[in-house]
Amino acid sequence: xxxxxxxxxxxxxxxxxxxxxxxxxxxxxxxxxxxxxxxxxxxxxxxxxxxxxxxxxxxxxxxxxxxxxxxxxxxxxxxxxxxxxxxxxxxxxxxxxxxxxxxxxxxxxxxxxxxxxxxxxxxxxxxxxxxxxxxxxxxxxxxxxxxxxxxxxxxxxxxxxxxxxxxxxxxxxxxxxxxxxxxxxxxxxxxxxxxxxxxxxxxxxxxxxxxxxxxxxxxxxxxxxxxxxxxxxxxxxxxxxxxxxxxxxxxxxxxxxxxxxxxxxxxxxxxxxxxxxxxxxxxxxxxxxxxxxxxxxx
DNA sequence: AAAAGTACCTGCGCGC
DNA sequence: TGCGCGCAGGTACTTT
Numbered sequence: 001x002x003x004x005x006x007x008x009x010x011x012x013x014x015x016x017x018x019x020x021x022x023x024x025x026x027x028x029x030x031x032x033x034x035x036x037x038x039x040x041x042x043x044x045x046x047x048x049x050x051x052x053x054x055x056x057x058x059x060x061x062x063x064x065x066x067x068x069x070x071x072x073x074x075x076x077x078x079x080x081x082x083x084x085x086x087x088x089x090x091x092x093x094x095x096x097x098x099x100x101x102x103x104x105x106x107x108x109x110x111x112x113x114x115x116x117x118x119x120x121x122x123x124x125x126x127x128x129x130x131x132x133x134x135x136x137x138x139x140x141x142x143x144x145x146x147x148x149x150x151x152x153x154x155x156x157x158x159x160x161x162x163x164x165x166x167x168x169x170x171x172x173x174x175x176x177x178x179x180x181x182x183x184x185x186x187x188x189x190x191x192x193x194x195x196x197x198x199x200x201x202x203x204x205x206x207x208x209x210x211x212x213x214x215x216x217x218x219x220x221x222x223x224x225x226x227x228x229x230x231x232x233x234x235x236x237x238x239x240x241x242x243x244x245x246x247x248x249x250x251x252x253x254x255x256x257x258x259x260x261x262x263x264x265x266x267x268x269x270x271x272x273x274x275x276x277x278x279x280x281x282x283x284x285x286x287x288x289x290x291x292x293x294x295x296x297x298x
Numbered sequence: 299a300a301a302a303g304t305a306c307c308t309g310c311g312c313g314c
Numbered sequence: 315t316g317c318g319c320g321c322a323g324g325t326a327c328t329t330t
Contacts, residue, residue, distance in 0.1 A: 002323060032307085061324075079324055080308080095308090118307045120324060179301065188325080195323055241323095245310090248323070265323090286303080288321080 002077040004159055004193030005236035005258065006248050007061045008139070010083050013251030015056040015142045017085050018065070018112070020105040022052050026098070033097035033114055035076075035122035036152065047125055048073065048100065057145050059138035060159040060192025064126075064150050072128050074150045078120030084113040085251040093253075098123060117247065126150040135164045159193035160230040161237075171222040174214050181217060182210035182289060185229065194229055197242055197265045200290045202229035204264035209298040210289045235261065264290040 002010070026045045028034065037044055053073070054066040064072040075083060084093055088109055098114040114123055128148035131137050137149035139162060158165045170191050177184045184190065185199045194202070203210055206225045208217070236242060240256030244266065249255060263273050268281040272292040280293050
């Protein structure tokens with residue numbers, strides 16, 4: 001569910017409260033939200049307790065909070081995850097799986113609540129390793145991102161808003177893909193941050209059909225699509241992301257309002273804002289694709 | 299090696 | 315009212 005703009009909204013919210021906060025204790029009510037946790041629940045608790053959260057960094061849809069130069073708390077929201085920052089007196093949030101109790105730099109006690117309906121998201125503690133190119137690993141304006149990345153995130157490509165994102169190189173790779181253009185846009189190993197909403201939105205803006213083979217699209221058009229997608233992501237970040245229901249919230253439990261700007265996703269049956277033809281939804285690759293049958297020809 | 303398919307979960311709204 | 319089905323913003327693993 002959460003794509004780059006939603007995750008960035010969460011990152012910024014966490015950074016506001018948690019930089020240099022110290023972990024006091026942890027409560028795990030559902031260990032299924034701890035992923036790849038070879039050290040066990042107790043190992044997770046032991047390592048995190050007493051540690052200081054140094055920064056909040058994001059690459060694509062992944063977040064991590066360095067605990068030192070070598071280890072980090074990594075989080076992913078999956079389809080339905082939220083990370084809420086609450087004061088201790090705040091009412092319980094349904095589907096809270098993990099609570100990390102912290103004391104902020106200013107000495108205020110806060111709770112980081114990891115909430116997740118479907119359990120596709122999760123937290124883990126992981127090693128940090130140098131990035132292959134030696135450049136900053138992700139986005140973290142409050143504390144310049146170090147050039148170390150969690151090993152479990154290393155295979156994720158730089159996202160479209162990353163200052164080191166190489167649009168030219170990615171566009172060349174896209175022309176060589178023998179897959180549908182939408183599948184390529186969703187390939188986090190090639191370019192990260194785009195999910196189903198922003199893929200459909202970008203393709204609508206670029207007037208491309210989701211199932212058009214990427215190899216049949218020129219490099220120039222791929223570059224245009226990349227720039228369109230980056231702009232959509234930037235605008236969505238500015239509006240706090242897209243919220244349709246209770247599933248996506250920022251760290252304060254508030255909805256974003258980019259849904260007002262959507263042209264294709266979730267607009268099935270409504271007139272295309274360019275030509276008036278009803279937007280169509282088709283099942284595709286185990287998900288839905290929304291597009292204008294007139295503006296977006298295969 | 300690349301590309302496609304499947305598994306992992308819970309809960310909601312819909313039609314019957 | 316109840317039940318089964320389809321649907322939901324993602325990723326990792328397996329298969330072809």
